[in-house]
Amino acid sequence: MKKLIPVIILSLFSLFACNQQPAGVVYSGTGKSAILDNMITRRAIRKYTTQQVSKAQIDTIMKYSMYAPSALNKQPWEIRIVQNKQWLAELNNRFLKFAEGKTFQGSAANYKKPGFSIFHSAPTLIVIARDKNNPISYLDCGIILQNILLSAHAIGLGTCPLGTLVPVMNRDENRDLLEVLNIPSDYEVAINISLGYPDENPPVKERYADKIKIID
Numbered sequence: 001m002k003k004l005i006p007v008i009i010l011s012l013f014s015l016f017a018c019n020q021q022p023a024g025v026v027y028s029g030t031g032k033s034a035i036l037d038n039m040i041t042r043r044a045i046r047k048y049t050t051q052q053v054s055k056a057q058i059d060t061i062m063k064y065s066m067y068a069p070s071a072l073n074k075q076p077w078e079i080r081i082v083q084n085k086q087w088l089a090e091l092n093n094r095f096l097k098f099a100e101g102k103t104f105q106g107s108a109a110n111y112k113k114p115g116f117s118i119f120h121s122a123p124t125l126i127v128i129a130r131d132k133n134n135p136i137s138y139l140d141c142g143i144i145l146q147n148i149l150l151s152a153h154a155i156g157l158g159t160c161p162l163g164t165l166v167p168v169m170n171r172d173e174n175r176d177l178l179e180v181l182n183i184p185s186d187y188e189v190a191i192n193i194s195l196g197y198p199d200e201n202p203p204v205k206e207r208y209a210d211k212i213k214i215i216d
């Protein structure tokens, strides 16, 4: 692993490089309607083309996502954008090793199939780590997660949150993978996101409107 020099794009430092309009913009309309449409047309994408996401696109996603609110504005996250194929292949191998003899729900249930990828073969993986000493960091990381999903969708890219990988990445035996990403020792993985050009158009999943009640 030491030989790996991952291409980790730390876009948070590139705020001012994103004035140009990225390719594949799906935003239409203006203001309110565009924002509301963006929220209801996003889907979890589990099939991607092989086309890599550009640095400019990542800059755009991060520029907007980092405006997520956080308790006391602590921003208790560390975010890494990984495009290094060796690191990604190794992560998938670690998942497969972890999965041996276990059963899973959802797409992870297919882990024995040839060519299986726990991150849906997306060309880019975003790792969101949380400050372990800040109990509310889970919530803050969830908010920036959603900002990333929506801003990626707004520029025509697809995403899928990946909870299944979290316990694998936080195992002691896999700490070397996080060290390559320079994740501080008092941080742990909260959630991951696959990112790429969508190669499917999934239907909307059912929403449970009865879980929301107005008390007047």
Ligand SMILES: Cc1cc2nc3c(=O)[nH]c(=O)nc-3n(C[C@H](O)[C@H](O)[C@H](O)COP(=O)(O)O)c2cc1C
Binding pocket: 042, 043, 044, 045, 046, 106, 107, 160, 161, 162, 163, 164, 165, 191, 202, 205
């Ligand atoms: C916290 C979280 C963890 C998730 N983990 C996974 C996962 O490990 N693998 C996966 O394929 N989808 C995962 N998903 C995607 C959900 O299955 C998906 O968002 C849900 O079915 C609703 O579909 P939609 O996003 O298309 O509206 C996760 C979503 C969230 C919010």
